[in-house]
Amino acid sequence: MGIASRLPRLRRRRSGEDIPESDPHARRISRRQAAAVCGVLCAGLLGATGTFVAVRGHGGGPDADLRRTHPTGTTGATATSAPPAQATAAPAPDDGKPHVIGDGSTSYTGPQPHQLVPRKLKPGEKPPQFVVFSWDGALENDDHLFSRFRELAQTYNAHMTFFLSGIYLVPKDKRTLYKPPRHGPGDSAIDFPTDQHIRWTLQQLRLAWEQGDEIGTHFNGHFCAPDPGGGGTWTTADWESEISQAYAFVEHWKTDTGFTDIPPLPFDYATELAGGRAPCLEGQKNLLPAEAANGWRYDASSPGDFQVWPQKKDGVWDFPLQLMPYPGKDRQVLAMDFNFLYNQSGGDVTQGNPAKYPQWEREARQGYLNGFERVYNGSRAPLFIGNHFETWNGEIYMQAVEDVVKDVCGRPGVQCVSFKELSDWLDAQDPAVLTKLRTLDPAESPDWSTFLK
Numbered sequence: 001m002g003i004a005s006r007l008p009r010l011r012r013r014r015s016g017e018d019i020p021e022s023d024p025h026a027r028r029i030s031r032r033q034a035a036a037v038c039g040v041l042c043a044g045l046l047g048a049t050g051t052f053v054a055v056r057g058h059g060g061g062p063d064a065d066l067r068r069t070h071p072t073g074t075t076g077a078t079a080t081s082a083p084p085a086q087a088t089a090a091p092a093p094d095d096g097k098p099h100v101i102g103d104g105s106t107s108y109t110g111p112q113p114h115q116l117v118p119r120k121l122k123p124g125e126k127p128p129q130f131v132v133f134s135w136d137g138a139l140e141n142d143d144h145l146f147s148r149f150r151e152l153a154q155t156y157n158a159h160m161t162f163f164l165s166g167i168y169l170v171p172k173d174k175r176t177l178y179k180p181p182r183h184g185p186g187d188s189a190i191d192f193p194t195d196q197h198i199r200w201t202l203q204q205l206r207l208a209w210e211q212g213d214e215i216g217t218h219f220n221g222h223f224c225a226p227d228p229g230g231g232g233t234w235t236t237a238d239w240e241s242e243i244s245q246a247y248a249f250v251e252h253w254k255t256d257t258g259f260t261d262i263p264p265l266p267f268d269y270a271t272e273l274a275g276g277r278a279p280c281l282e283g284q285k286n287l288l289p290a291e292a293a294n295g296w297r298y299d300a301s302s303p304g305d306f307q308v309w310p311q312k313k314d315g316v317w318d319f320p321l322q323l324m325p326y327p328g329k330d331r332q333v334l335a336m337d338f339n340f341l342y343n344q345s346g347g348d349v350t351q352g353n354p355a356k357y358p359q360w361e362r363e364a365r366q367g368y369l370n371g372f373e374r375v376y377n378g379s380r381a382p383l384f385i386g387n388h389f390e391t392w393n394g395e396i397y398m399q400a401v402e403d404v405v406k407d408v409c410g411r412p413g414v415q416c417v418s419f420k421e422l423s424d425w426l427d428a429q430d431p432a433v434l435t436k437l438r439t440l441d442p443a444e445s446p447d448w449s450t451f452l453k
């Protein structure tokens with residue numbers, strides 16, 4: 001079995017078991033807990049969802065580009081203190097004041113600060129080495145891993161992509177607001193959050209956006225094989241429903257939670273949401289048309305590919321998880337924590353032999369660095385690293401990613417960006433240049449002075 005297919009297999013082997021607390025994405029919720037009443041809020045949510053889908057003009061393409069005016073590296077600016085200079089296509093008046101949207105869950109505060117300004121490669125120029133660190137789930141819980149990596153990004157001038165699971169803004173007692181495809185109302189393969197965790201997560205989402213990180217989506221209920229209603233079985237209409245609800249949970253958290261002491265998020269999710277990663281990397285084929293219909297820029301759900309320059313699928317940039325040379329072995333591993341875990345503690349064991357942790361941590365770090373060095377000194381294809389906020393094997397995978405951020409983000413020519421920023425950069429290039437770049441093998445280093453003439 002290829003490594004690319006191991007992630008779903010890992011999920012399969014887990015289902016139905018008692019999953020350790022430390023795995024934020026693998027705990028099953030009992031059907032008993034799912035029993036609840038769909039009240040006024042539920043009807044309100046669904047009505048609002050339909051409305052938003054009908055009127056939403058998701059800001060992909062030129063609109064989004066126009067709104068990105070703040071260069072990476074400026075400091076101190078917040079969304080409200082940095083009135084847009086060129087925001088000619090903004091969804092709200094650009095008078096420098098926040099504009100509250102809907103029930104006050106979100107607001108338009110101007111273009112996102114600190115964004116990469118995409119620039120076309122000049123003839124003979126070596127491409128930047130883009131590195132994208134991305135996080136699936138993005139719940140700030142008692143482990144405080146969201147804040148840890150957000151602060152790390154800020155310290156190392158990196159931007160990251162946080163793929164929020166929409167239900168992480170839905171209180172447990174409102175769970176039936178979620179109508180998952182092919183499941184009963186309120187069902188979910190991941191736990192609904194505590195009120196405290198929702199509060200913390202809202203704070204991290206705000207700070208992340210203000211410092212230039214991207215808030216993407218990991219969708220909602222995290223249904224994977226062998227669940228017969230898992231994402232791999234969903235139709236495009238199922239994905240449309242899931243996407244609408246991912247928007248709605250962010251756009252209606254204030255009504256859903258009843259919290260009155262937290263300000264609106266500083267962004268308009270209807271225009272900011274530009275891409276996602278499907279749970280367990282399942283279902284991309286039917287997901288892509290739904291994403292394209294919503295104007296999304298990219299999809300990060302492909303279950304694995306070699307490190308080559310990206311291309312579009314169905315009009316959406318395809319950013320797969322990538323295969324990296326596994327340290328000391330003649331094989332490759334997907335650049336995700338699951339896959340190191342699988343190779344190291346023997347499959348679905350999230351807390352393996354502690355005596356092995358130092359070695360496994362070195363292997364994970366070196367695996368990521370192998371992938372980095374191969375393209376940094378080779379084709380310069382963008383590097384994608386995906387992780388969950390988890391504490392498996394003594395948090396060694398978290399530490400490995402942290403070490404890689406510290407090691408690579410400050411190197412000459414390296415830019416640690418969000419998937420959205422990378423989409424901006426790719427869209428700014430001459431298509432013929434990208435076609436040429438895609439002919440390179442990962443480790444192939446051409447004479448850059450003549451390669452891109």
Ligand SMILES: [Zn+2]
Nearest residue numbers: 025136279280
């Ligand atoms: Zn996940």
